[in-house]
Each structure stands twice: as structure tokens, then as C-alpha cells.
Amino acid sequence: MKMIVVQTTTANAADAERLAEALVTERLAACVQIDPIRSLYVWKGQVERQEERRLSIKTRADLFEAVRARLRDLHSYDTPEVIALPVEAADPDYLAWLAETTGAR
Numbered sequence: 408m409k410m411i412v413v414q415t416t417t418a419n420a421a422d423a424e425r426l427a428e429a430l431v432t433e434r435l436a437a438c439v440q441i442d443p444i445r446s447l448y449v450w451k452g453q454v455e456r457q458e459e460r461r462l463s464i465k466t467r468a469d470l471f472e473a474v475r476a477r478l479r480d481l482h483s484y485d486t487p488e489v490i491a492l493p494v495e496a497a498d499p500d501y502l503a504w505l506a507e508t509t510g511a512r
Contacts, residue, residue: 409468
């Protein structure tokens, strides 16, 4: 089983909690970590600065499309960041927990 970490950002803590709870409850993610961050980016030709929350979504690689689709359904941003970061190595016990938590057979 291949593990990935999917990353997205939200405008506030309430949105982050809502997305995280949906993904974990629906067993699309084993764990979601939420961190406060400050982002600087270009949007519609303007440089923007914003306090955001970054979600690090621990899941299986084969669930990426389902996670991406669910984030797009629930996200308040027009163009949310949804990227998958590969996990090159992980503790076998952690991987077993992740597989069990996300319903892998």
C-alpha cells in the first residue's frame, strides 16, 4: 500500500475543521493535521496575503481522486490547492493503522 499526504489550505479554522471531519468520518483519511500559516500568493493579478490553515491529510495513494473530489465539493475556494506528496518510507505499524482506518482490505 502506498501512502500519500494530501495538502490543502482554508481561509479559517472552522473551514479546516469541517473539511478534516468530513474526510476522517468518511474514512478517506486516517488523520488530518491542521496548522496555522501565512500565505502570500498571486490571485487575479494581485499579490495577496492571508492567514490560512494548512491541512495535511494522511491517506492511501489509491484514495487521492476520492479525496480530491470531496475537497472540491466541500471547499470554499474557487481554486483550492489539492496536491499529493509521496511518502517514501513510513513505520510499518503506522501504515497498518492507516490502512485499517481508511478501510483497506
